[in-house]
Amino acid sequence: DGGITQSPKYLFRKEGQNVTLSCEQNLNHDAMYWYRQDPGQGLRLIYYSQIVNDFQKGDIAEGYSVSREKKESFPLTVTSAQKNPTAFYLCASSIGNPGSHNEQFFGPGTRLTVL
Amino acid sequence: AQSVAQPEDQVNVAEGNPLTVKCTYSVSGNPYLFWYVQYPNRGLQFLLKYITGDNLVKGSYGFEAEFNKSQTSFHLKKPSALVSDSALYFCAAGRGGSYIPTFGRGTSLIVHP
Numbered sequence: 378d379g380g381i382t383q384s385p386k387y388l389f390r391k392e393g394q395n396v397t398l399s400c401e402q403n404l405n406h407d408a409m410y411w412y413r414q415d416p417g418q419g420l421r422l423i424y425y426s427q428i429v430n431d432f433q434k435g436d437i438a439e440g441y442s443v444s445r446e447k448k449e450s451f452p453l454t455v456t457s458a459q460k461n462p463t464a465f466y467l468c469a470s471s472i473g474n475p476g477s478h479n480e481q482f483f484g485p486g487t488r489l490t491v492l
Numbered sequence: 493a494q495s496v497a498q499p500e501d502q503v504n505v506a507e508g509n510p511l512t513v514k515c516t517y518s519v520s521g522n523p524y525l526f527w528y529v530q531y532p533n534r535g536l537q538f539l540l541k542y543i544t545g546d547n548l549v550k551g552s553y554g555f556e557a558e559f560n561k562s563q564t565s566f567h568l569k570k571p572s573a574l575v576s577d578s579a580l581y582f583c584a585a586g587r588g589g590s591y592i593p594t595f596g597r598g599t600s601l602i603v604h605p
Contacts, residue, residue, distance in 0.1 A: 410592070419582065467536070469535075476586060476591045481593075485534055
């Protein structure tokens with residue numbers, strides 16, 4: 378899983394709560410991404426960021442928020458507005474621009490379960 | 493819009509036999525193509541990529557992939573499968589610029605002893 382860490386590994390949330398998933402990288406990568414993985418649906422892009430203090434919505438951003446205050450960190454908040462948040466969340470980073478030909482490096486993931 | 497199709501949810505192969513995991517893509521212009529592998533409850537690991545040049549790309553762990561422009565395919569192959577190759581495999585396609593690569597739904601590879 379390279380130089381990307383995600384915490385916690387498992388997270389349980391009660392309905393109506395906001396929770397924040399941590400993602401840190403020490404690869405000096407500019408671009409960072411958040412994906413959601415559900416069985417049989419592959420990876421779906423939630424948000425991505427090219428530089429500090431800038432981020433863009435992906436395909437399924439509703440009910441999620443992010444920040445990029447430091448190059449190394451890209452936390453994801455799952456808000457109470459996300460109606461079906463139970464999933465496996467993956468953070469990734471890559472060199473250069475998000476749409477470049479550079480491969481992505483993935484963290485180990487956080488499994489979020491709503492109780 | 494760009495899209496990736498992995499037509500097989502699951503591929504079964506006997507250890508020692510060759511394996512193929514299929515991927516087709518729809519991308520305007522020249523595509524960038526990637527293969528990643530995911531072991532249970534882990535993140536994805538990069539295997540190989542095609543940007544330009546030789547249509548046969550060699551990657552990690554003895555895997556290779558063949559880019560076929562006319563068939564818009566990028567199938568993953570390995571001459572002799574190992575039980576330890578059993579995992580979930582994802583194909584991804586992009587086209588540069590501001591377009592984030594799109595991932596396929598994944599194919600579960602099961603290698604039987």
